Structure formats: C-alpha cells, structure tokens
Amino acid sequence: GENVEQHPSTLSVQEGDSAVIKCTYSDSASNYFPWYKQELGKRPQLIIDIRSNVGEKKDQRIAVTLNKTAKHFSLHITETQPEDSAVYFCAASPEGLGTGRRALTFGSGTRLQVQP
C-alpha cells in the first residue's frame, strides 16, 4: 500500500520568513495530494491540494509543488504569520474508479511554530 513520509517533524521560523515542508510517497497510482492544517484543539482542514497533471499550485501565501518522477511534493508558506502556527499534514491517494484504495494516506505531521 501507500506510504507517505513527511519532514521535518517540527519547524520553527521567525515571522516573515518562509517555511517548507516536504513529503515523499511510494505508490505511483497516487495522483491526488492534499495538505491539511490542524490548529490546536481543532479538526484538520484542507488548505491546498494538487493533482498530478500540474507541477505547482499557488494560493496567496501558500504553494505546493509536485515532482511525480521523484514521488515527492512540498508545501511552501511565504511571509509566515503567527496564525500559521499549527500542525500540517500531507496526504496522498488515487482518484478515479479502479485506481486503488480510495482513502487518504497521511504523513506523520509537521508542527510549525512561527515566532513573532
């Protein structure tokens, strides 16, 4: 089955700096790669996702890149703010009928701390 590895496990940056979180996956059938943010005491929520027909996607200060050949994808947060402090999870799954297990496999999470 799918295996997703995520690094680093913790990341501390100064406000205004950039943060990068990296994930690798193992199953070449995976073609959907979402990122979830979980604030303390709250449920995980989708912040951005990418599908394997594109290499990069941006939404304001966050961006995700995908290298399907190398089976890795990354989350980039620019101009970090204290409210970006949270745990971030990457995930992978196939989309479409007959393409494997229809469930997200998550990485182990990255705790991002933005210091004011």
Next chain:
Amino acid sequence: DVKVTQSSRYLVKRTGEKVFLECVQDMDHENMFWYRQDPGLGLRLIYFSYDVKMKEKGDIPEGYSVSREKKERFSLILESASTNQTSMYLCASSLFRPGDTEAFFGQGTRLTVV
C-alpha cells in the same frame, strides 16, 4: 457547509468494555473514514466505507470493527477496549468524484481507556 459530527468529544471507558463511536455527515458523501491520531504518527486509517454496508480495512484494523447501515452514519466499534486504544479518533467523509474528493473531518473523539 459540510458538517461531520461525532457523537462525543471526550469518552472514558474501562478496559474490556465495548465502545461505540458514532459519526454522521449531512452532505450525502459516498465515502466515510475512521482515522486514529497519535502524536508523531499522524493520522492512521482504521477502516473506511464507500457505500452502505460496504467496508474495507485500513492500515490498523485490529481490535476494531465498523458498521454502515445508512449512508450518513458510520460507526466505529471497539469490541473489547484496551489501554493501547487510548487515542484521538477522527471521522471523515468525502465524495468520490475526480476533482472533488476533499475529505471533511469531524471534531474528533478523545477516548481514554482506563
């Protein structure tokens, strides 16, 4: 707004008890999932279901079972609770439509087995 609701926020149960965790979604989603969240281990899939009465094992199904009698409801059952099942349990649901497969999570149930 999609709503996924778990029946309890906190539960304390004794070792050996049978425990039911309930999850209801209101968006007619085909897929429903149960994950377990532990520090440093991320979210691990216990079971999932893509249709009524259908279920598939995830990565850590041992000690758990599930029930999906209605499309909107997915129950996780701990047949005989053990202390190593103390954890945060998260339910999620999604469509299975390419391009529209975002998973929506419930608020979580923190289960303590004593």
